[in-house]
Amino acid sequence: MQRVAKSEETRSLIVTTAMRLFGENGYDRTTMRAIAAEAGVSVGNAYYYFSSKEQLIQGFYDEMAQQHLATARPLLDGETGFAARLKAVLLCWLDVAGPYHRFGTQFFVNAADPESPLSPFSDDSSAAREASIGLMREVVEGSDVKLDPELRAQLPELLWLYQMGVVLFWVHDRSAGTKRSRMLVERSVPLLARLVALSRLRLFRPVSREIVGLIADLTKRD
């Protein structure tokens, strides 16, 4: 349908314009009126396609997540080391997100609201979340790491949580080129890998089991 194409075009025009202005002036200083004017539509029209200013960002977020997946997956080919795989995925995320650090910050602030559909824990984000966890599952399953099967089953979700921690650090990172976040990844990943390896020791079994059980109980529905 010609009609559908036209509609999609307008939608895309709005989101593209918004992202450009966000990048130029930051999220707060970019008004809906400015976005509409720059895109050559009325402000009401923007609200026809996007239910809020926040929502305008969700599309962008999805796009970024998808780009991360597409960029990260090839890096996993031919690499079997657990630490190397995990590090590659996380550094890749930093690369992909880098250009948007300025207003990405604002974005993740909104996402911190548990009520917001943009929250990484919300139902609305479950698709993107599952995709990210899926990537972590690839990281684990494609590697030669050996560990307790129960822990193995939960590890992808734990790694996703770890990634959320890295993101949180990155949001607060004010170092040039966010190189501090890179350092965090470079050095914490080997640590994590060593801990995971240690978990195979008998000494560790109870601790490991308790962690798995705790996570299971915490994420249980009601």
Added chain:
Amino acid sequence: MQRVAKSEETRSLIVTTAMRLFGENGYDRTTMRAIAAEAGVSVGNAYYYFSSKEQLIQGFYDEMAQQHLATARPLLDGETGFAARLKAVLLCWLDVAGPYHRFGTQFFVNAADPESPLSPFSDDSSAAREASIGLMREVVEGSDVKLDPELRAQLPELLWLYQMGVVLFWVHDRSAGTKRSRMLVERSVPLLARLVALSRLRLFRPVSREIVGLIADLTKRD
């Protein structure tokens, strides 16, 4: 001065009214106009004492932190177990914060903004942050736990970070009476204590040292 007393009274009246309305209707649904009207002052007057709606909450935050300190400290008397001390402090925080969970949520969302003076990592919050870390120092130093002196020096800060994690979980906790957060504390504290104890093993030294070094580098100025 009578004058000062009057001024302080007005200020206090405004913040008290605001907290009551926040509690009754939530942060978002409470307007500055409503606060001013309910307090019997003009909206401009509220802004004379508080530079923003967010700022209105900072006073409340300080009050809550202080209450936590005052309530938690007595619990440490006569208790020398590391896990028991830590658990007491954290459960106490949940008790103190409990009544404000509804709008506390909104509060901590604002606090997630790295630019916001309300962020727990901001300079403006350093006093409150230092106080909280100080409490964690008491937890460590008053306990009979034995560990690497370097780790011991950093442990309070690490525990504070751990507490921030608990807070983050609590913010997202939708279980009745936030009992899930209680479970998290009850079960993760012993785990943490066991890990800390394990860190004394020779096997662990390199890991422990690397963690200490990483934190030191990450928190270094520039």
Added chain:
DNA sequence: CGTCCTTCTTGAACACGTTCAAAAACCGGA
């Protein structure tokens, strides 16, 4: 072409947080 229905678009209007010039209240000293 004309008629109906859906999709899309508009811009005025609303409620909110915030600002600011002006006024009021207050206080110490002549």
Added chain:
DNA sequence: TCCGGTTTTTGAACGTGTTCAAGAAGGACG
């Protein structure tokens, strides 16, 4: 009591995100 300066208070006004009733545009069918 009155004057000058400081502190406190006021409420109209501004810019913002968002809503909504109204209309325009487009297509399907006679």
